[in-house]
Amino acid sequence: MNFKQHLADQILVGEKTVTRREPSPNPNSPWWVERCAYIPGRDYAICPGRGKNAVGRMLVVSVEKVRLGWLDDAEAANEGFATAYDFTQLWASMRKGGIYDPRQKVWRVEFELLAVAAEPFPELAESGRA
16 A cells, blocks of 8 residues: 555554545546455555555555544544644645545545564664664
């Protein structure tokens, strides 16, 4: 599964265990509106961007299509954010019009870290978190 590098870093140190993704109208997308390509019970590579080498493996625990809603701080922490406010601000900043719509449908994928690749991100090694 592809993540921005800083989010992949958070997964590798156990700070992120959930991701939410917008459903896509494209049937070739893993996030297609009709089904998510990620299957509970299977493991997948953690990639810091499309076409980048895997930095670890994760096990998908659950996949559900839900309303974005208003997260509490505990769920925001699962997403890798300090507060729900931080999550809503980033989500809105990445959307056209800068809107956070709690009614929006999203894929919610929960996962657990299985393994970290032998060669961690240079940033992790430098920070001593590797």
